[in-house]
Amino acid sequence: MKFQRHNAIRELVAHSLVANQDELRRKLRRRGFEVTQATLSRDIHELRLSKGPAGYALPAAASAGETAIDDGPPSVAEVLESFGLRVRQAMNQVIISTVMGGAQPVAAALDHEEWPTVLGTIAGDDTVLVICTDPRRAAEVESRLRAMLES
Amino acid sequence: MKFQRHNAIRELVAHSLVANQDELRRKLRRRGFEVTQATLSRDIHELRLSKGPAGYALPAAASAGETAIDDGPPSVAEVLESFGLRVRQAMNQVIISTVMGGAQPVAAALDHEEWPTVLGTIAGDDTVLVICTDPRRAAEVESRLRAMLES
DNA sequence: CAGAGGCTTGCATACTTATTCATTGCGCTG
DNA sequence: CAGCGCAATGAATAAGTATGCAAGCCTCTG
Incomplete structure (x- = not known):
């Protein structure tokens, strides 16, 4: 189930430090999701997570509940x-x-x-x-x- | 010239899309900074930039609140x-x-x-x-x- | 001046992430 | 049921990023 996995990823990223995709893979495995790094790369892309000095993070706009990204800033x-x-x-x-x-x-x-x-x-x-x-x-x-x- | 380069990086990242370090290297070269990807990797770490779906981004302004509480008003x-x-x-x-x-x-x-x-x-x-x-x-x-x- | 110490950088390479390609499973249609 | 389309996935690998190491430069000190 992709959707459940996405939720698990969001929660892990929000509440714990996830330094890289392999670490995420191991943490997910402990929760019963067994997938490869390739799949996680795609998941992260779909969830629009960003990676900084403190590991992966949720997109700032999403947590604020905005719908900012349409087709570009207005002229x-x-x-x-x-x-x-x-x-x-x-x-x-x-x-x-x-x-x-x-x-x-x-x-x-x-x-x-x-x-x-x-x-x-x-x-x-x-x-x-x-x-x-x-x-x-x-x-x-x-x-x-x-x-x-x-x- | 590290400091000036850091400023140039901040400005490029703030005002244009920088998808990866090699692109950043080329943009910097046009501004007169000629360095390798290795140096940029270190610069990005020092500037605490983060990379998301839309390329590199500056650290959230949240860092403004943190600096305020230590020893006195910042210069x-x-x-x-x-x-x-x-x-x-x-x-x-x-x-x-x-x-x-x-x-x-x-x-x-x-x-x-x-x-x-x-x-x-x-x-x-x-x-x-x-x-x-x-x-x-x-x-x-x-x-x-x-x-x-x-x- | 010689030499130590510290900082910055490039090179080479290890490590991490994204992508290509092929496979599988599922639902739909004739 | 055969055939097709399509989403999801893994394996392999390309693309991108971080890092150990050594070289080049400073500055300081004896």
Whole structure:
């Protein structure tokens, strides 16, 4: 039974140190599951476990109960369309106003696209502060964002 | 040049997919670091990276909580060494990019040291905005932080 | 300067994990 | 029942990672 074995693996990994697949194989055998390392390699892949300095670990997202992994992070354009309200600029800074709770996703999308003239972003609840290299670039960034917002 | 290489590795792992050590070796080579897989294996161990279905990943920001409880508030240098990825400057501002979850500890350390030319800091999840009195001082702060990062 | 000690690295290789290929068992369909 | 498709698996092996060892460099000390 593959499913029961998967549960046993999850439990072993969560509650004890499992340094490698052969150790996992021996621990499973004591619980009545007798399989080879090849099968465990596949199981681990299916369970999306990760291996670090402290042995195998459950995927962080899964334990938090999230469904994060679909097809990739959303683009700035997408997320602005959903949350963006207004874009303004001053000096080398651009301020994006969003609906409540929309700042974080917008900033994350912006960070992810790594625009060269954007040094960094800081997000509150409904405002994103975008720091650019200089006022001129900030104006460019502003108009680009504004174009997205108004598309 | 071990330290700079470590920083480059952190940044590559944070911002791009690194499926295995040989891929990491090639990406580092394009940045001017020429080392063998053996060295990378050791680096990865020292950086406590973990490998999952999506390639290598930085250690969870949980390590932020652990470092806090020992002998006193961590210095900027310490915390930058753990979390810092990149430092840049524009106008009177300095932007510190960190590992996810690393911005708060960095800002706290910076606040605690009370540098005279730093008026204040704002931290998001992975970005710290440092406001300085003027552009000249900001450049000084930047180079000081950068020196710590690359020490 | 010679030499000890410590750190970093590459090479070669042991160890660990992923994959290919073949086999088996099960359910379905004609 | 024969034939087919398909999921699960093991054996063998390829791919990837860790490590023992020795060399090269520093710094320090006598």
